[in-house]
Amino acid sequence: MEMTNFKDIFKSSILEKTSSFSIVDSLLGLIVAFAIGLFIYWVYKRTFTGVIYSHTFNISLIIMTMATALIIMGISSNVLLSLGMVGALSIVRFRTPIKDPMDIVYIFWSIVAGILCGAGFIPLVIIGSILIGFVLLIFVNRIKVENPFLLVIRYNATEIENSLEHVISGQAKKHSLKSKSVMPGNDYEVTYEIRVKENDMSFINNISNIEGVKSAVMLSYDGNFTA
Structure with missing residues (x-):
């Protein structure tokens, strides 16, 4: 009969949960997320048609892509951590107003790209981002819309x-x-x-x-x- 001691009861399972953690895959995902974030940064700068260009907002798109990828990597192998992350993010409220509807498009693009990078769908995020960037460059820069x-x-x-x-x-x-x-x-x-x-x-x-x-x-x- 095995004896259960005090140490076994309070033994942490963090190391066991992260035994499948791959540094190479994580670095690859973050590097791709950074590259996609830079691409989003470049497309946003080329297609901006507002009154005042915000360099800070554009930089935040890169960070948002990498941060989202990091979150997905952290919660993908741990159900308890994923539930805790959902609960933590549910209480966050963003008060910054989004005046241009196209800014919402870029924010959503950054989040989706980060999720795909964190989940390991590297070819999908690369092909999808190239197509999205192509559509934005064509419709915003090439096709002129007569504003009233x-x-x-x-x-x-x-x-x-x-x-x-x-x-x-x-x-x-x-x-x-x-x-x-x-x-x-x-x-x-x-x-x-x-x-x-x-x-x-x-x-x-x-x-x-x-x-x-x-x-x-x-x-x-x-x-x-x-x-």
């Missing part, structure tokens, strides 16, 4: 609305009324979404010269508008 503008006009007489509509419809390829509001002093303000002909902004002067128009402003428009 917002035309904000302030005037003090409702009688000139027909004149405004005539000038806008005659010199813009497409337009639609987004909002109309009454300002203090019986002034009116209308906002149009318009698409100009070959970036011709000369009709702004024609609108400004209409009697009763106080101001006419053209704004760049990314597709989101809140009245």
